Amino acid sequence: MEKICVAVRVRPPVAQETSSSTYWRVEDNRISLHKTLGTPISGVSHAFDHVFDQSCANARVYELLIKDIIHAAVEGFNGTAFAYGQTSSGKTYTMNGSESDPGIIHLAVKDVFRRIQMTTNREFLIRVSYMEIYNEEINDLLAVENQKLQIHESLENGVFVAGLREEIVNGAEQVLKIIESGEVNRHFGETNMNARSSRSHTIFRMVIESKEKDSNYSSDYSSTDAIRVSVLNLVDLAGSERIEKTGAGGVRLKEGKYINKSLMVLGNVINKLSDGAKQRGHIPYRDSKLTRILQPALGGNAKTSIICTVAPEEVHIEETKGTLQFASRAKRITNCAQVNEILTDAALLKRQKLEIEELRKKLQGSHAEVLEQEILKLRNDMLKYELEHEKLAMELEEERKSHKERDQWIREQQMKIDNLSSLVTLSDCDRKSSQDSARQSLKEESIDSHSAGHGDGFSTPCFKAVPNAFVVKRSNYSRLPDYSPLPDAISNVADEDTWLKMNKGYIADLDSLQITPARRVQSFPTSEATPGCSNENYKQEAQVLKRQLELAIEQKDQLERNHMEQILLNKQLTGEISELQREAQLIREIPHRLCESVANCKEIYKDVMSIMQSFVPDDESSTLQLLSSTSEIGTSLLSTLENHFSVSIDGNRTFPGNNSLIQEQCKVLCERLNKTITSLVLSEPSTVKPRHSRNLPCSCGYKVAASSQLARCHSSIMILFSVLMLGYFLSFFRLVIF
Numbered sequence: 001m002e003k004i005c006v007a008v009r010v011r012p013p014v015a016q017e018t019s020s021s022t023y024w025r026v027e028d029n030r031i032s033l034h035k036t037l038g039t040p041i042s043g044v045s046h047a048f049d050h051v052f053d054q055s056c057a058n059a060r061v062y063e064l065l066i067k068d069i070i071h072a073a074v075e076g077f078n079g080t081a082f083a084y085g086q087t088s089s090g091k092t093y094t095m096n097g098s099e100s101d102p103g104i105i106h107l108a109v110k111d112v113f114r115r116i117q118m119t120t121n122r123e124f125l126i127r128v129s130y131m132e133i134y135n136e137e138i139n140d141l142l143a144v145e146n147q148k149l150q151i152h153e154s155l156e157n158g159v160f161v162a163g164l165r166e167e168i169v170n171g172a173e174q175v176l177k178i179i180e181s182g183e184v185n186r187h188f189g190e191t192n193m194n195a196r197s198s199r200s201h202t203i204f205r206m207v208i209e210s211k212e213k214d215s216n217y218s219s220d221y222s223s224t225d226a227i228r229v230s231v232l233n234l235v236d237l238a239g240s241e242r243i244e245k246t247g248a249g250g251v252r253l254k255e256g257k258y259i260n261k262s263l264m265v266l267g268n269v270i271n272k273l274s275d276g277a278k279q280r281g282h283i284p285y286r287d288s289k290l291t292r293i294l295q296p297a298l299g300g301n302a303k304t305s306i307i308c309t310v311a312p313e314e315v316h317i318e319e320t321k322g323t324l325q326f327a328s329r330a331k332r333i334t335n336c337a338q339v340n341e342i343l344t345d346a347a348l349l350k351r352q353k354l355e356i357e358e359l360r361k362k363l364q365g366s367h368a369e370v371l372e373q374e375i376l377k378l379r380n381d382m383l384k385y386e387l388e389h390e391k392l393a394m395e396l397e398e399e400r401k402s403h404k405e406r407d408q409w410i411r412e413q414q415m416k417i418d419n420l421s422s423l424v425t426l427s428d429c430d431r432k433s434s435q436d437s438a439r440q441s442l443k444e445e446s447i448d449s450h451s452a453g454h455g456d457g458f459s460t461p462c463f464k465a466v467p468n469a470f471v472v473k474r475s476n477y478s479r480l481p482d483y484s485p486l487p488d489a490i491s492n493v494a495d496e497d498t499w500l501k502m503n504k505g506y507i508a509d510l511d512s513l514q515i516t517p518a519r520r521v522q523s524f525p526t527s528e529a530t531p532g533c534s535n536e537n538y539k540q541e542a543q544v545l546k547r548q549l550e551l552a553i554e555q556k557d558q559l560e561r562n563h564m565e566q567i568l569l570n571k572q573l574t575g576e577i578s579e580l581q582r583e584a585q586l587i588r589e590i591p592h593r594l595c596e597s598v599a600n601c602k603e604i605y606k607d608v609m610s611i612m613q614s615f616v617p618d619d620e621s622s623t624l625q626l627l628s629s630t631s632e633i634g635t636s637l638l639s640t641l642e643n644h645f646s647v648s649i650d651g652n653r654t655f656p657g658n659n660s661l662i663q664e665q666c667k668v669l670c671e672r673l674n675k676t677i678t679s680l681v682l683s684e685p686s687t688v689k690p691r692h693s694r695n696l697p698c699s700c701g702y703k704v705a706a707s708s709q710l711a712r713c714h715s716s717i718m719i720l721f722s723v724l725m726l727g728y729f730l731s732f733f734r735l736v737i738f
């Protein structure tokens with residue numbers, strides 16, 4: 001999107017005005033109306049892309065305003081430049097120029113061919129046409145017979161004038177000649193305003209077609225053998241005119257009406273377009289042939305420049321103002337120019353192929369990219385899962401290990417229990433069977449040893465019960481025969497190697513077996529030994545068993561004794577613990593008690609102090625001061641101690657008081673107390689008589705009584721504080737101990 005380029009050109013004044021009071025001033029790209037004295041007239045100042053003053057030549061106008069459009073047209077963009085303004089303002093001069101100052105069309109034509117020559121990679125075909133819209137009819141200026149041509153519109157060609165002659169040209173000079181020939185056919189007329197007034201709008205059109213020269217080697221679809229077709233319109237409009245000024249009548253009047261009407265439609269179109277996309281609504285292009293032809297240039301697919309010519313004379317101020325307003329509106333219009341290409345079937349096919357190829361590449365690229373990303377993502381996921389797996393495996397291994405350890409520990413514990421159980425059972429049975437077998441052997445000494453089954457002699461409950469119990473107990477934690485083998489012989493039960501074999505490396509805590517050392521030395525008859533054994537053997541065995549039994553009984557008794565001792569010791573310890581607990585409770589209560597004591601002491605102290613005060617003679621202010629300071633020290637000490645004990649009650653383990661400070665305070669208190677009492681005792685009897693009635697018989701007797709009372713006061717205070725200090729230190733040691 002780009003704005004229409006708008007410039008204002010002020011033509012030189014035609015005649016010197018004698019009595020003008022205003023004038024147009026041009027400064028840079030601004031034009032404004034001033035009074036003769038130079039004062040600007042407010043509201044009449046406009047800025048444009050360019051403002052050319054009267055001294056400006058056509059070449060400069062072309063350079064600044066038109067050249068870019070011409071170059072763009074060569075490259076395939078539509079372009080339009082037209083001159084708009086009141087009659088005699090210099091439109092024709094700007095477009096056609098003069099011999100000394102060639103106009104825009106002339107310069108443009110030359111420039112087009114210059115540009116074409118510079119564009120070596122393309123081949124061009126230029127067609128030119130020249131037409132006018134006269135009284136709202138289109139006439140072909142290059143073929144006078146082509147009159148009243150019609151405007152058509154097609155998808156392929158857009159808006160076009162049917163039947164218009166187009167001359168294929170190959171050089172600027174040729175074009176200029178054609179233009180010259182066409183100029184002859186233009187409608188000019190003489191008016192009061194202009195001796196050679198254009199009575200029609202003329203449109204010089206160049207159609208520029210181009211094609212890349214050697215497209216076979218091109219791989220870029222943008223430079224295939226597509227044909228670019230651009231239309232360049234250079235328009236010289238007829239000027240708006242006021243009938244009273246032009247003095248037109250008859251034909252001129254009719255022409256003037258058509259001119260004004262078409263210019264009014266152009267103004268409407270410009271107004272609508274300048275309103276902006278939202279408000280503009282319907283654009284009345286079809287209301288005039290001019291706007292219809294210029295439609296692409298006005299808000300369409302073209303680059304457009306408008307040169308608004310104005311007459312500087314004061315007499316034309318209103319028309320100039322109108323032109324400037326038109327220009328201001330036109331400035332707001334935006335166009336959307338793009339390269340126009342026509343595709344032949346071959347070009348279309350080639351382009352489509354290239355586009356497909358490009359899309360395929362893009363698709364492949366994007367697909368590969370997607371795949372690559374997918375693979376990367378999968379790899380990342382895989383890595384994550386691997387790490388997770390490793391972590392889980394490690395955790396599982398740890399779990400297995402700990403499970404195994406736990407199992408082992410349980411087995412060991414179970415085994416210990418089993419061992420102990422079996423040993424205890426064995427011990428019981430052993431004792432029984434030993435007794436039985438002793439009895440039996442004694443009995444059997446009297447009978448024939450061969451008549452009785454020798455096996456039965458060992459089919460004792462002990463012999464059978466032990467392995468069975470063992471097996472049953474072991475089978476509790478494992479049904480596998482490997483884990484619960486029948487011992488070969490019960491005598492091997494305590495054998496460490498057998499334990500190892502039996503438990504597949506699960507070694508029982510052999511230390512626990514030490515509690516039954518007797519098992520290691522006991523010897524039971526084996527089943528293999530049984531068939532060959534004799535009565536002598538039985539006797540020996542019975543003796544052994546007997547000895548073992550006695551030993552076991554001894555051990556048992558010893559154990560029972562130990563047990564009893566332990567129970568006694570336990571009881572004693574329990575008693576001691578209870579005693580200590582009671583003591584601890586008492587110690588815990590000390591702060592409470594001490595607190596209470598301090599409160600009591602405070603009261604007593606107050607009383608004692610007041611008693612002592614009663615002994616102070618009225619005129620003995622020094623003694624009174626001494627007493628007062630003693631009282632204060634005591635009160636302060638009591639408060640400190642109270643604070644300390646209350647903190648101790650709250651369970652604070654930090655010793656709050658300053659130990660040395662309290663001791664110091666206590667010491668000072670003692671000294672002061674001694675001094676006070678000495679001072680009181682040494683006072684004269686008449687003076688030391690208490691101010692409150694004491695009913696004492698005489699001064700001598702009073703002095704003795706007072707001395708003893710003061711001594712009691714002293715001792716009671718000392719006792720009080722001694723007790724409190726004791727409590728304080730006790731409390732201190734309690735904190736230290738606990």
Ligand SMILES: Nc1ncnc2c1ncn2[C@@H]1O[C@H](COP(=O)(O)OP(=O)(O)OP(=O)(O)O)[C@@H](O)[C@H]1O
Nearest residue numbers: 011012087088089090091092093194197198238239
């Ligand atoms: N820039 C200029 N320098 C010198 N002379 C100029 C210039 N512009 C216009 N003129 C002269 O002013 C007169 C009127 O100019 P021109 O015919 O170009 O006006 P116009 O706008 O085309 O009028 P109309 O609409 O009636 O055709 C002419 O004689 C022309 O030579």
